[in-house]
Structures are given as structure tokens and as C-alpha cells.
Amino acid sequence: MKYILVTGGVISGIGKGVIASSFGTILKCCGISVTSIKIDPYINIDAGTFSPYEHGEVYVLDDGGEVDLDLGNYERFLDVTLHSENNITTGKIYLDVIRKERVGDYLGKTVQVVPHITDAIQEWVERVANQPVNKKEDEKPEVCIIELGGTIGDIEGMPFVEAFRQFQFRVGRENFCCAHVSLVPQPRSTGESKTKPTQSSVRELRGLGLSPDLIICRSELPIGNDVKDKISNFCHVRPEEVICIHDLTSIYHVPILLESQGIVEYFKERLQLDLPLPRPNRFMQKWYDLAKRVDQLRKEVNIALVGKYTKLEDAYTSVIKALQHASILAGYRLKVNYISASDLETEMKLQNPVLYHEAWQKLCKSNGVIVPGGFGSRGMEGKIEACQWCREMNKPFLGICLGLQAAVIEYARNVLKLQNANTTEIDPSTKDPLVIDMPEHHTGTLGGTMRLGKRTTIFKDKDSLLRKLYGGKDEIEERHRHRYEVNPDYVQQLEENGLKFVGHDSEKVRMEVIELPDHPYYVGVQYHPEYLSRPLNPSPPFLGLILASVGQLGNYISHGCRLSPKNLSDESEDEELTVKSLSAKILQGKSHYELNNTSDKADSSSASSDVENSIVQMNGIKINENGVLEISKNDDCENKEQDGSKNIENINCK
Known part of the structure; x- marks a missing residue:
């Protein structure tokens, strides 16, 4: 089993999940069976009781596991079926250790973060990494991609960093690779790429006992070779081990950009992988086609x-x-x-x-x-x-x-x-x-x-x-x-x-x-x-x-639930609402909006005798001769103007 650990620095939400998923997509295209693990350092047992405002959606797995939304990225990119144990939380680890302590598994020893919590993390990773995730239940994964949530330096993530510091020696260097994703800001005032945040992040990671083998630089715009050389020099990696991922038109370009920078050759050499397909197969071509289709x-x-x-x-x-x-x-x-x-x-x-x-x-x-x-x-x-x-x-x-x-x-x-x-x-x-x-x-x-x-x-x-x-x-x-x-x-x-x-x-x-x-x-x-x-x-x-x-x-x-260029016309058959239907809803007091019939001339001409040049007035609302809805001024509108809020398009407070 090979392990790829993906960590993040400088800020959270930098795209670790998409990059980890893209690693897996590329390896899968080379014929490698891949699984994924997401580590969330919060004390909750799972994501089931989270407020969506605080942590985004709750993603549900086949076995009923309520997990982090990043597992959705893994399943969508890799087309695999993950399990609830593929999402590790601090709460799950501590609960597991406390249960063992209660039944006497530690034989009266003092239970501590090191070694008991860190050992539990490593054992969990090894166990889950070998669980089948494809339709073939007897096919064990060959590579496990692990995303460590948060950023390096977070207090709650320290036990996991220590666990992987030990884990790299437990499984051997040839079976473990650490990829660090870091932000390279590009202030518009100067127009140059700043490498100090990445240098500091890597220095902190190395101080905790983990040296990144691969540095993924996230930036708004593409960065030049001089910046890559600088990061290589100060972060103790080779220039080819600095990968740049700038903002793209869609996430479907990420695997393609990674593959173009030699990521396949790197993983093959670094992890001593025996690739069934030396280059990504035709499944990768589908990603090329998908990304191109999105852009067009x-x-x-x-x-x-x-x-x-x-x-x-x-x-x-x-x-x-x-x-x-x-x-x-x-x-x-x-x-x-x-x-x-x-x-x-x-x-x-x-x-x-x-x-x-x-x-x-x-x-x-x-x-x-x-x-x-x-x-x-x-x-x-x-x-x-x-x-x-x-x-x-x-x-x-x-x-x-x-x-x-x-x-x-x-x-x-x-x-x-x-x-x-x-x-x-x-x-x-x-x-x-x-x-x-x-x-x-x-x-x-x-x-x-x-x-x-x-x-x-x-x-x-x-x-x-x-x-x-x-x-x-x-x-x-x-x-x-x-x-x-x-x-x-x-x-x-x-x-x-x-x-x-x-x-x-x-x-x-x-x-x-x-x-x-x-x-x-x-x-x-x-x-x-x-x-x-x-x-x-x-x-x-x-x-x-x-x-x-x-x-x-x-x-x-x-056409038998099949799409083809012949089936799809350039123009939608879906017509906009007619004047008659709009005025009907206004009379019901349901909705009030601009009347726009330019795409439905036939219906609007038939309805014009009833509505055109007329004024509908109710609850301080009327439609003028131009078909634009007007609202009489009231306290609410006046307060809005005093607050400096601008009125919405096509609605005029009078």
C-alpha cells in the first residue's frame, strides 16, 4: 500500500480536496486502484449535526455515514464508493481510545496523546486504506490519498501531524509521500508572486517532523520558473517537485494541469509504482473532452x-x-x-x-x-x-x-x-x-x-x-x-x-x-x-x-433517452411567461416583477388588449405604460434609501 498525504498551509479552503481528488483521478487513469481518506480535526463524531453555514453541506454515503463535503469530491472524481470510516475526526479517534480504556485494553496504563491517540490514528488509516471502494469487492486499493483538513500549525491538528511523522517510518519512505498545498499570493499593487508565506508554512511543517516531498503552489495567475526555482531553493525540494495550480475556468482542468507538469512520472519514481498503463488511458481523454466542452x-x-x-x-x-x-x-x-x-x-x-x-x-x-x-x-x-x-x-x-x-x-x-x-x-x-x-x-x-x-x-x-x-x-x-x-x-x-x-x-x-x-x-x-x-x-x-x-x-x-447534436436545438422551446400570466400573478398578490414579452410576440399580442397601456394598482404597486412595475413609496422603501441600499433593477420607489 502506498500513501499520499496532502496537507495545507497559509489559509484553509485553498483547494486541497480538489487537488487530492485530481491525484487520484490521474493514478486511476494509469490503472491504479485508489481510495481516499479525509481527516477533520474537530471533536464532533461526524458532520451530521453541523450547521451548513459553518461547515457547508453534510455529504451522505451509501452506508449512511454523514461526512465532510470533500468526500463528495473524492466520489465524484474517482467514481468510488467510500465508507463512513473514510472520514476520520478527532471525536471518532478519542471515542475509540476511550472505549478501549473502559474495557481495559490498555492494562491500566496512563492513556496519553502519544502514543495512544497517535497509534489509534495510524491503525485507523491502515485499516481503512485496505477496504475495497470499487464495484469489485475483492479488489483492494493500491494507493490511499489522505487529506489533512485545516492548516499546518492548527492546535487541533497536532496529534495527526505527529501521527504521520511516525507513520512515514512505519510504512517506509518508498511507500509514503507528503504533498503540501500552499498559497502564493499575487498582490495587484505589485504584480509579483510572494513566496514568503509558502516558505514559512514549509518551515513550520518541517519543524513538526514532516518534510514535504511535493509542493503545490496555488495562485491566482500562472507563476514563472523564477518563482518555482526560489521556492525550490528555500523549501528543500527539486524544481520539478514544485507544481503550480493557478485559478482555472473549471475544476475539470486540474487533473489535466497536474498531468502536464509530470505528476505521473513523479509518483511513479517516488513511490516506485508499477503502472499498468504508463500514460493515462482513454478515461483521461474523457476528462480532456469534458474540460473542453465546459469551456465551449x-x-x-x-x-x-x-x-x-x-x-x-x-x-x-x-x-x-x-x-x-x-x-x-x-x-x-x-x-x-x-x-x-x-x-x-x-x-x-x-x-x-x-x-x-x-x-x-x-x-x-x-x-x-x-x-x-x-x-x-x-x-x-x-x-x-x-x-x-x-x-x-x-x-x-x-x-x-x-x-x-x-x-x-x-x-x-x-x-x-x-x-x-x-x-x-x-x-x-x-x-x-x-x-x-x-x-x-x-x-x-x-x-x-x-x-x-x-x-x-x-x-x-x-x-x-x-x-x-x-x-x-x-x-x-x-x-x-x-x-x-x-x-x-x-x-x-x-x-x-x-x-x-x-x-x-x-x-x-x-x-x-x-x-x-x-x-x-x-x-x-x-x-x-x-x-x-x-x-x-x-x-x-x-x-x-x-x-x-x-x-x-x-x-x-x-429518442430513447439519448442526447445528440440533432436532438438539441439552438433555441429553447421553453417560452417566457406571457403578459397575461404575469398580470394574473400580480392580481393574486404573489409576485411583482418587470413585464418582458419580447420572446413571446404571439402571446403578448393576444393579451395586449387586456393589459397593454393599462395600470394595475394594488398594495401600492402598479404597472406603468412601459410594462415596468412601480412601488409607491412607504416607510420600508424610505428606510432602505436612508440605509444607502440601492433599489433592485426595474423597480422604482416613488
Whole structure:
């Protein structure tokens, strides 16, 4: 077994995960079986109870492990199936050591960080490194890539650095390589690359007993050979052992850039690897083609993401990646419009009308809408509003987990006229509990008690649109993470009124998939399809959303779920909302935005007799003769102006 340790210096979030994943991708293309381990030095047992604002999304594995989002990068790049033990935390290590101490494994010795904690780390790494991660269960990995989270010098990371200082001698130099990723800042005021931060970081790492064999320099722009020579001279490595990774147009260029700088030859020599394929095989050619395709995308598809944690993109990393995978395959460049669900709620119209109208304008200008998973009451009503708007306006929609539940509640309220319909998560005493908790997954303990991991979903409707997108399979396996489910007592009533439950679990108890017939694409899934999406194999629900958003879903289905240049037209069949539909929503008090009908001349001419040159006035809002929405000045607008906040485009406070 060969080990590659990836450490980071100067700042966190420098791209260690992508670089570690790229190492693995290149080695896999050379015929080497690769696995990955991510070390997070926090005391939490796992990532399950993290706030997305603090640590980004929680990534879920097949075995139900709730882990760091970097493991998602490893799975997507390497196309492997990792386990919960592939994510090591300080909490897991200490818990393991304390359990051993309680049963007397240490024979009364004083339990200390060295040697007991450091030994436990090394034993864990060796055990997990030999676990199969490919579809062939008997195929053991040959190389293990380990990413040490945080930066060198962090107090919480010290036991791990010491463990690997010992580990390099335990496995032998020919089996261990340390790659240090460091920032090379390039201040615009001087225009030159600064190497001092990297020198200091390497000096600190060497002071802790680890000498980097490879230095990966992260910079905004490419750096010259003179800078590489300087780093080589001061950091005790050869010039060819200084690799430069500057900011790229997409992460898919990273493996290509590494390969072009001789990383294959370096690993072959340094780790004495016997490569089945001396050069990356044709799988690497697919990465070249993928990166080139991404750069050549010209057409754009706009997807509105209505969520709770939209201030931090990392909170929806896997969702965004899945959308990107689908967009690339469809031949479109993805633009995500992040919308805070609470901004769509009626209360926001009173508190901050400018923010409210801006949110609705983003929603209405999007080609498709996705409502991802989440927890808690904040923003729930806004998600329900978004579901209603997509249903009524025939806008392509994908609801995931809580998104499915919001769609079911909306349908019950507005179609079944059950005005009290709600989820017991928000209103435990609701008269119409459309969404209820699962008692076996609601034990009072938050960590690790949800319905987690890969589970089977069975399609009961042969004509299901989603079943067709999955290639006509009768059953699929997807990963789950939820504690609430659709109340089975309401399923028949919902189906009789048009909402179809086309998929359920293997016990035929829990509803997994909803679809709305006679709608371009209105799909909700209880599982999380984003976790199994891959760059070269997009997730079917996401692909369906993108294709419906650009008006090509019908072509895709009719051609046997195959894409070709002949199937994809240059122009989207998805038409913008007409004046009539926009004015209808305004009269309902739902959304207020600029009227723009330039792409739909036929519909706008037919509706012009009703709306053109007219003024609609309600709640201080009117549409002028130019089709632009105006808001009468009120205290909220005045306060906004006093705060120096600028009004949103096409909305004028008077």
C-alpha cells in the first residue's frame, strides 16, 4: 500500500480536496486502484449535526455515514464508493481510545496523546486504506490519498501531524509521500508572486517532523520558473517537485494541469509504482473532452435554487455539482439564482418589499426551479409559495426531500382545500398532518438517527417520467437523509385529485417519488439524487430538470433517452411567461416583477388588449405604460434609501 498525504498551509479552503481528488483521478487513469481518506480535526463524531453555514453541506454515503463535503469530491472524481470510516475526526479517534480504556485494553496504563491517540490514528488509516471502494469487492486499493483538513500549525491538528511523522517510518519512505498545498499570493499593487508565506508554512511543517516531498503552489495567475526555482531553493525540494495550480475556468482542468507538469512520472519514481498503463488511458481523454466542452458552452440555462442556506454556496455543493453535470451534458452553461425562501413569503413583502420583489423577479426569470432539502420552519412558507408558482405556471420543478414535502403540502392546501395542511416538524398539532415523523428515526437524539444511506425505491407506474429517465428500471437505489415522510393516510386523496405517487420504498409504506401529469416537469423525490451524480454520468432527476428547462425533455425521451447534436436545438422551446400570466400573478398578490414579452410576440399580442397601456394598482404597486412595475413609496422603501441600499433593477420607489 502506498500513501499520499496532502496537507495545507497559509489559509484553509485553498483547494486541497480538489487537488487530492485530481491525484487520484490521474493514478486511476494509469490503472491504479485508489481510495481516499479525509481527516477533520474537530471533536464532533461526524458532520451530521453541523450547521451548513459553518461547515457547508453534510455529504451522505451509501452506508449512511454523514461526512465532510470533500468526500463528495473524492466520489465524484474517482467514481468510488467510500465508507463512513473514510472520514476520520478527532471525536471518532478519542471515542475509540476511550472505549478501549473502559474495557481495559490498555492494562491500566496512563492513556496519553502519544502514543495512544497517535497509534489509534495510524491503525485507523491502515485499516481503512485496505477496504475495497470499487464495484469489485475483492479488489483492494493500491494507493490511499489522505487529506489533512485545516492548516499546518492548527492546535487541533497536532496529534495527526505527529501521527504521520511516525507513520512515514512505519510504512517506509518508498511507500509514503507528503504533498503540501500552499498559497502564493499575487498582490495587484505589485504584480509579483510572494513566496514568503509558502516558505514559512514549509518551515513550520518541517519543524513538526514532516518534510514535504511535493509542493503545490496555488495562485491566482500562472507563476514563472523564477518563482518555482526560489521556492525550490528555500523549501528543500527539486524544481520539478514544485507544481503550480493557478485559478482555472473549471475544476475539470486540474487533473489535466497536474498531468502536464509530470505528476505521473513523479509518483511513479517516488513511490516506485508499477503502472499498468504508463500514460493515462482513454478515461483521461474523457476528462480532456469534458474540460473542453465546459469551456465551449455558450447557451445558458438559469435555475432558481430556493433554499434556507443560500448565503453560503457550500451548503448546496452536491446539488450545484449535479446541476452542472446535467447542464454540461445538455450543452448549456449553468447559472444558479440563489433565492432565500423566506424572501418569497408574504411577511417579507411588509418588512422589506424591495427584497421581496427582487426574490420573485429572480424566480420568474429562471428557466427552472429546484427546492432542495433542509430542516426547520424558517423559509418553509416561501418554499410552498415557490412550489405553487411552478405548478400553476408550468415551470419545470424538482423538489428534493423537504422540497417534495413542501410540494405535497402546497397541493393539499390549494387543490384539496385543506387550509391547515402542514408538517408536524413545524406544527405538531396541525389538523391535517400531510407530513409526519418516523418514530423509529425520532429517538430524541439528533446525531445519526435519521433514515440514512442507500435504499431501494420501486416504481409502481410504468409510464412514470422519472422511470423513463432512469432507463426504464423498475427499481433504483439512491441515498436518503430524512426524519419525516408523507403521511400515507392522505396518499389516496392526493392521487384522486391529480398528484401521482409513482415510487415507494421496498416495503410499500413510504412514498418516494411524486409527479404531476400534464406538466412539463413537476417532480419531487424523498431521496437525495445529488449524492450519486457524476461528471460523466449525471443524475436522472437533475438531467430531467435541465432538459425540461431548455425545452428538450420531449426530444430526449422520444429518442430513447439519448442526447445528440440533432436532438438539441439552438433555441429553447421553453417560452417566457406571457403578459397575461404575469398580470394574473400580480392580481393574486404573489409576485411583482418587470413585464418582458419580447420572446413571446404571439402571446403578448393576444393579451395586449387586456393589459397593454393599462395600470394595475394594488398594495401600492402598479404597472406603468412601459410594462415596468412601480412601488409607491412607504416607510420600508424610505428606510432602505436612508440605509444607502440601492433599489433592485426595474423597480422604482416613488
